[in-house]
Amino acid sequence: MSASAHGIGVCFGARRALGGAGTGGVDVDVPDGAVVAVVGGDGAGKTTLLRVFAGEIVPDDGHTDLPPKAQIGYLCAGPGSWGALTVTQNLDFVGGCYGLHGESLTRRRDELIDRSGLRGAAERRASALSGGMRRKLGAAMAMIHRPALLILDEPSTGVDPVSRIELWRMISDAAADGAAVIMSTTYLDEAERASRLVVLDDGQILTDGSFDDVRAGFAGAVTAGPHPVRPEWSWRRGRTRNEYWPDGLAPGTLQATVAPDLEDIVVALSLRRRVAVGTSGGHQGGAR
Numbered sequence: 001m002s003a004s005a006h007g008i009g010v011c012f013g014a015r016r017a018l019g020g021a022g023t024g025g026v027d028v029d030v031p032d033g034a035v036v037a038v039v040g041g042d043g044a045g046k047t048t049l050l051r052v053f054a055g056e057i058v059p060d061d062g063h064t065d066l067p068p069k070a071q072i073g074y075l076c077a078g079p080g081s082w083g084a085l086t087v088t089q090n091l092d093f094v095g096g097c098y099g100l101h102g103e104s105l106t107r108r109r110d111e112l113i114d115r116s117g118l119r120g121a122a123e124r125r126a127s128a129l130s131g132g133m134r135r136k137l138g139a140a141m142a143m144i145h146r147p148a149l150l151i152l153d154e155p156s157t158g159v160d161p162v163s164r165i166e167l168w169r170m171i172s173d174a175a176a177d178g179a180a181v182i183m184s185t186t187y188l189d190e191a192e193r194a195s196r197l198v199v200l201d202d203g204q205i206l207t208d209g210s211f212d213d214v215r216a217g218f219a220g221a222v223t224a225g226p227h228p229v230r231p232e233w234s235w236r237r238g239r240t241r242n243e244y245w246p247d248g249l250a251p252g253t254l255q256a257t258v259a260p261d262l263e264d265i266v267v268a269l270s271l272r273r274r275v276a277v278g279t280s281g282g283h284q285g286g287a288r
């Protein structure tokens with residue numbers, strides 16, 4: 001069963017976290033078997049959107065079509081496990097809450113412990129795990145009951161590169177099993193691997209679709225060089241600064257044009273939106 005949210009607007013008091021006046025709100029579809037990656041800067045609205053899918057927030061505008069609560073698995077932005085319980089106890093407890101028991105619980109729990117690379121830490125308390133191991137445990141707990149909708153809020157933050165591969169394998173396996181998966185991430189290189197992307201900025205979708213769609217729909221050019229012509233349109237990438245040239249502006253002849261990756265596209269579109277609404281202060285960020 002797929003999941004969708006249409007025309008979504010969420011306000012916290014006077015603060016609008018998703019949607020915007022006159023924008024019609026945020027539309028996101030999560031098909032069965034797909035991994036939708038939600039990306040965007042701090043405060044873009046990623047957690048709020050995932051909480052709408054988890055049924056934790058009832059939106060002020062729009063409507064959702066979600067599986068029943070028991071068929072949703074959710075790793076929230078917090079620890080996602082009980083510190084006083086061991087890895088095995090955490091998985092057994094959550095599995096039991098979802099009605100797994102006996103041999104089927106043991107088999108599923110052991111499978112997830114092996115896939116997440118936590119075998120050596122199976123009897124360790126969650127509070128004694130590293131931050132990355134704890135994220136992997138939280139992801140395993142969210143998927144133990146093979147939910148129809150799997151929601152993961154920054155599952156890979158703080159996870160080392162080798163463990164991120166294990167985590168991605170777990171996520172891909174869940175999607176291959178037929179789950180609709182929606183996750184947020186701040187690692188844009190990893191988001192490029194998702195079936196679909198939703199790029200948020202200030203509660204609005206800047207672009208969405210597959211990475212190929214996003215690249216094809218990106219208007220303008222990106223150049224790289226040591227000295228940007230317009231610093232307010234530039235951002236650091238390694239030792240150089242990349243610069244965005246929206247449609248209608250010719251790139252300077254001193255810079256080399258580069259094929260934009262997802263990070264370039266996200267930063268360029270955010271800059272364009274901020275210039276359009278008059279809040280640009282330039283972008284100092286660099287690749288993670």
Ligand SMILES: Nc1ncnc2c1ncn2[C@@H]1O[C@H](COP(=O)(O)OP(=O)(O)OP(=O)(O)O)[C@@H](O)[C@H]1O
Nearest residue numbers: 012015016017040041042043044045046047048049
């Ligand atoms: N419970 C809340 N009460 C008030 N404001 C909130 C609440 N939750 C989120 N916000 C605000 O809504 C906006 C979107 O927040 P959200 O946490 O969804 O962003 P995010 O993209 O997940 O950011 P980050 O990556 O920094 O966690 C922010 O301005 C945030 O301060």
